[in-house]
Amino acid sequence: MTIFNDIGRYLLMIKGMFSKPENGKMYWKEFIHQCTEIGFGSLGIVAIISVFIGAVSTIQTAYQLVSPLIPPSTIAQIVRDTVILEFAPTLVCIVLAGVAGSRIASELGNMRVSEQIDALEIMGINTKAYLIMPKIAAALLMIPLLVVIAMALGIWGGRLAGTMSGILSGNIYDKGLLEFFVPYNVFFALTKAYVFSFIISSIPAFYGYYVKGGALEIGRASTKAVVVSCILILFADYILSALLL
């Protein structure tokens, strides 16, 4: 029964976000602040993960393609499609669920426990609209951008590993990248990125906003938010792949 209760409260929270802002300027300021936190705050980890994922993909693909009949440029094609279809959107979003998701849950949880949310309510501010909406909007803008950056860096990381380890030359890798490219894959990856962005921002916001208790509960809510977000990302990944591919 708790799960249905939680789903109901989650939907009410989402509904509660849609109201006329008390002051558009303040909401915009909060939105920009969240863009900075979610976007630039996660850029470093996203860059590192993407480069290494691309590099490892190149080496492992080369390791498995032992037939001399398969041209080396195929490695680039496989790395490109793997990074675009799965690694950049899914893996990066799972990492972001940990980085940005836990930050959102603990920030809202701390505000709840220290009565800062109550203070905003008393002032006559719709806290769901002011605190949650800008976070979701910022995630919907910044996370797909991070995914695009992850795609580019992942592919570049693959090239770097390929040339440095002597698996294939840069020219062959570049040639392989352009062969059999399906632009729909990018559309699919961005669709996934948007769905995952919503999960990454709204689920932790829910757990943080409704936290009860003290510091221990904030930690628990944060962990739960990350775990639930990751499970939902993997579930949504499967559903979207089954529907769109």
Next chain:
Amino acid sequence: MIEVKNIKKSFDGKVVIEDVSTVMKAGQCNLIIGTSGSGKTVLQKCIVGLFEPDSGEVLYSGNNFTAMKGEEKTEIRKEIGMLFQGSALFDSLNVEDNIMFPLNMFTHNTHKQKLDRVNEVLNRVNLPGVNKKFPAELSGGMKKRVALARAIVLNPKYLFCDEPNSGLDPQTSLVIDKLIKEITIEFNMTTVVNTHDMNSVMEIGDYILYMYQGRKEWEGSKKDIIFSKNQLLNEFIFASEFLQDAKDMRMLEETGKIPNHRNMDLMLDKDTAPLAPPDQGE
């Protein structure tokens, strides 16, 4: 003026507030007192709208707040200031931005006008020059004063204070109490203070509502407390020997006799009298 009519509130079937009615007048400090768990915080949260009462009404200057929806409620809330137990200052903002926050949200004043107002309220709470400090850099008493400044920055008609003295030393508590009292009179606010600090009751209480197990057990003025025959109230207020003695002294002044069975000799004994200085001889 705030009218509370037959408020009831329960959580998971457990009744926390049971049919409480009262009237809180403007220009005076209305105190809700009671032991921990007596329901005073829940009552205050029902009055300000943080909790939805199961039944009953709260009227702000005759307007039924509990029956209001969205926009109307927001308009009333703009007239409410609240000082929270833990101050509830926004950690990521400095003092100036904390106090300026309601001004930024609800006014279209220039930055200069807003800054002037911030400095004005900071001076009012005797805390000038701390504009750029962050909440983490302030002491408990300073945080309370900044929170009070933020609560009054929009000139509210109603001021709510939840345990304003919790965690503060007696001297700082007195400063906060006096500030609340002065501000209440100065701006003719309806102030509602939630407390179990007896010094506050005696210092600022104009009207006192005593809660016991979710019920209104007693209400009256500070002076009425001294002469009250309500046993539960007396047990709560005069729980300490010191306050009991203070009451007896007051009774002696007012009526010339002490109605209970306490031994005045004990009170007036130099060695055991509560205000006797500590023995310096050893």
